[in-house]
Structure formats: structure tokens, C-alpha cells
Amino acid sequence: MKRTAAAVKAKDAKPATRDPEGVRRDILTVAMEEFSQNGLSGARIDEIAARTRTSKRMIYYYFGDKEGLYRRVLEEAYGKVRGGETELDLEGLDPVAALERLCRFTFEHHRANPAFIRMVMIENIHHGRHMQTSDAIRGLNQPAIEALQGVLRRGQAQDLFRKGIDPLELHWQISALSFFNVSNSATFSHIFGGDLFTSEGQEILSRHVAEMVLRYVLRPDHLSAIGKTD
Incomplete structure (x- = not known):
């Protein structure tokens, strides 16, 4: 044929x-x-x-194997958020603007990447077992604390920020406020309604998260700097 x-x-x-x-x-x-x-x-x-x-x-x-792929996905997820932080040019901003930008970035990143939040939740179910075997994740996250420490030191040197603030604790606070917004969005909106999860509601929350962190960090005589970094 x-x-x-x-x-x-x-x-x-x-x-x-x-x-x-x-x-x-x-x-x-x-x-x-x-x-x-x-x-x-x-x-x-x-x-x-x-x-x-x-x-x-x-x-x-x-x-x-399957666990090796899962661990590599975790590394990619953390690499994305940490990579985004390095692009914020925190050292090129005054300390107040730098801290506000970091807060807003963290909130918006988590909001835009719910898969990252779910991966972290899943790894917590496994008690962090796979993260413990990843040198890459440890290496990715330590610079985030160091960058935040640098912002705090500059703010303290200029008498803008209070003394004695632990950068690791501050990182925890920023992460917690941004994480809950995604991890509990389904249950929270079911119980209380979805107003906070509209575009307008999310913008207000993002702004208020940054404001709460700044009010905690700023010296009382510098609270008027909040909202004046644009």
C-alpha cells in the first residue's frame, strides 16, 4: 500500500x-x-x-525516590520565598521602609502561593522530618534572619527602633501573621464570612500587618513614621 x-x-x-x-x-x-x-x-x-x-x-x-522528590519540592518552595526577599533591596532603604517592605512582601508572597503554605503545613504534620535532612533549607533560611538583623541594627543605630528586639522572634511574628491568612482562610471565612478575603480586605490586612510590626519595633517618639514611607 x-x-x-x-x-x-x-x-x-x-x-x-x-x-x-x-x-x-x-x-x-x-x-x-x-x-x-x-x-x-x-x-x-x-x-x-x-x-x-x-x-x-x-x-x-x-x-x-518519592521522599527525595518531596524534599526537593520543599527546597524549591523555600528557595522561592527567600529568593524574593533578596530582591527587595532592604539595604538600600531606610530601616522603616525596609521593614515595611519586608512585611508586605511576606504577606503578599504567602497569599499568592498557597501551595507553599500547604507544603509547610504538611511538613509540620511530619514533624519537620524531611527538612532535617536538607542542608539546602538550613542554608536558605539563615540569611533571612541575618537580613532582618541588619535592618534592626540600622534602625537602632538611628534611634528609630527599640533596643533588645530578637530578629528571630520578629521573623516568627511576621511569618505567623502572614501564614494564618492563608492556612486558615477556609475555616475563618466559613465562620465569619469572606469580607477579609476580598481584594480590598486583603490589601487592608497586608497594610495592617506591616503597621502592627512597626508599632512593636519603633520607639514611641517615632510612631509618626508609620504610613509615611511611600
Whole structure:
């Protein structure tokens, strides 16, 4: 039987070569969705393979096993938020503006990345077991505390900020205020209504989170600086 030109072309065509780094990125993107939606135990490698047009064998080649992939997804999630913080140019701002920008960034990042929040919640269910084996996550997070410490020191040197503020505790406070907004949005809005989760409500919350942190940090005679950093 005579073959059509299209059939000859399809038969003779060589399969497209996929970029290995692109394949890895695709796997991590889909795995983030799968793990954040279904947890470590509920996530299916078959589903990740199907959605990325690859194979379980290839996934295991890149990441070792399911837990290795999960740990790598955690590292990517933390790397994204810490990478965003390094782009804020906190050292180029006055201390009040720097702290406000950091607060607003953290709130908006968490709001825009609910999968990150779910991944952190899932890892807490596992008592942080996988984070403990990741040198990358420890290395990513320590600079965040150091950057905040630098902002505090500059503010204290200018007599703007109170003395004795622990940068780790302040990081905890900023994270807690921003985290709850996403982690408890479903239950909170079901009980109290969704007004706080409209675009306007979220903007107000974001602004007030920064204001609360600044009121805690600023010396009483400098509270008038709040809201004047634009």
C-alpha cells in the first residue's frame, strides 16, 4: 500500500529531544501541586509522570525516590520565598521602609502561593522530618534572619527602633501573621464570612500587618513614621 507523504514524514521524523533541566523543572512544578494537594502519602508518582509526559523511572533517576522528590519540592518552595526577599533591596532603604517592605512582601508572597503554605503545613504534620535532612533549607533560611538583623541594627543605630528586639522572634511574628491568612482562610471565612478575603480586605490586612510590626519595633517618639514611607 502506498504511503502518504504525511505518513512517511511521521515515520521518519526523529523524536524531539527534551531539555533535561526543563524536564526537571516540569516535574518539580507538577510535584508541588500534587504534594500540596494530597500530601506525601496521597501524592502519586504515576500522576506526576503522566502530567509531565515522562516516566516514573525518569523521576526516580532525577530525585531518587518519592521522599527525595518531596524534599526537593520543599527546597524549591523555600528557595522561592527567600529568593524574593533578596530582591527587595532592604539595604538600600531606610530601616522603616525596609521593614515595611519586608512585611508586605511576606504577606503578599504567602497569599499568592498557597501551595507553599500547604507544603509547610504538611511538613509540620511530619514533624519537620524531611527538612532535617536538607542542608539546602538550613542554608536558605539563615540569611533571612541575618537580613532582618541588619535592618534592626540600622534602625537602632538611628534611634528609630527599640533596643533588645530578637530578629528571630520578629521573623516568627511576621511569618505567623502572614501564614494564618492563608492556612486558615477556609475555616475563618466559613465562620465569619469572606469580607477579609476580598481584594480590598486583603490589601487592608497586608497594610495592617506591616503597621502592627512597626508599632512593636519603633520607639514611641517615632510612631509618626508609620504610613509615611511611600
